[in-house]
Amino acid sequence: xxxxxxxxxxxxxxxxxxxxxxxxxxxxxxxxxxxxxxxxxxxxxxxxxxxxxxxxxxxxxxxxxxxxxxxxxxxxxxxxxxxxxxxxxxxxxxxxxxxxxxxxxxxxxxxxxxx
Amino acid sequence: xxxxxxxxxxxxxxxxxxxxxxxxxxxxxxxxxxxxxxxxxxxxxxxxxxxxxxxxxxxxxxxxxxxxxxxxxxxxxxxxxxxxxxxxxxxxxxxxxxxxxxxxxxxxxxxx
Numbered sequence: 405x406x407x408x409x410x411x412x413x414x415x416x417x418x419x420x421x422x423x424x425x426x427x428x429x430x431x432x433x434x435x436x437x438x439x440x441x442x443x444x445x446x447x448x449x450x451x452x453x454x455x456x457x458x459x460x461x462x463x464x465x466x467x468x469x470x471x472x473x474x475x476x477x478x479x480x481x482x483x484x485x486x487x488x489x490x491x492x493x494x495x496x497x498x499x500x501x502x503x504x505x506x507x508x509x510x511x512x513x514x515x516x517x518x519x
Numbered sequence: 520x521x522x523x524x525x526x527x528x529x530x531x532x533x534x535x536x537x538x539x540x541x542x543x544x545x546x547x548x549x550x551x552x553x554x555x556x557x558x559x560x561x562x563x564x565x566x567x568x569x570x571x572x573x574x575x576x577x578x579x580x581x582x583x584x585x586x587x588x589x590x591x592x593x594x595x596x597x598x599x600x601x602x603x604x605x606x607x608x609x610x611x612x613x614x615x616x617x618x619x620x621x622x623x624x625x626x627x628x629x630x631x
Binding site: 407408435437439444445446447448449452454459460462494496500507508509510511512513 | 523525553555562563564565568605607615616618619620621622623624
């Protein structure tokens with residue numbers, strides 16, 4: 405099992421463009437969460453997908469949207485890119501449980517640079 | 520609001536010295552806390568979580584609800600412990616879905 409995989413590893417875009425990032429969860433996992441990690445900061449929660457629906461969302465504008473596919477993989481889309489969107493985007497997967505403390509496994513991230 | 524605070528950006532120690540990375544949290548409820556570590560050129564990975572009460576790579580962390588702290592400790596630091604350490608809190612929604620709230624991280628540098 406390769407664990408959580410993300411593509412691409414690096415991406416350079418210009419302001420106003422749109423970008424799509426991809427994530428495949430760890431085998432056996434059905435829940436995907438996305439985080440943004442700006443330079444010098446900890447990861448910040450963007451949103452989470454389960455059963456192809458967005459289940460909860462952090463404090464991010466509607467320019468950030470996502471999708472989950474039947475095979476549990478997920479995409480993060482960002483429209484109208486701003487310079488401030490430059491960051492490392494992390495995908496994390498887990499199994500949905502109603503109890504606490506379920507470990508989230510992280511992918512290597514996609515580094516996005518907006519010029 | 521949920522918040523995790525790691526007051527030190529950088530902690531520099533010598534090999535064999537004790538290490539304590541500080542983490543304080545605010546959470547209205549019973550928290551679940553984690554320490555994640557990121558070694559150079561590697562992905563973020565779970566180091567330990569408080570519900571397991573286990574010791575990983577010699578690190579331990581005790582949840583102190585009175586002081587709202589979850590400090591990470593190791594009695595004798597090793598050079599291979601040099602990494603970025605993040606404290607995180609699991610925020611469980613009423614729906615059962617959880618998200619992680621991270622601190623800003625502490626870089627541990629262990630010198631020979």
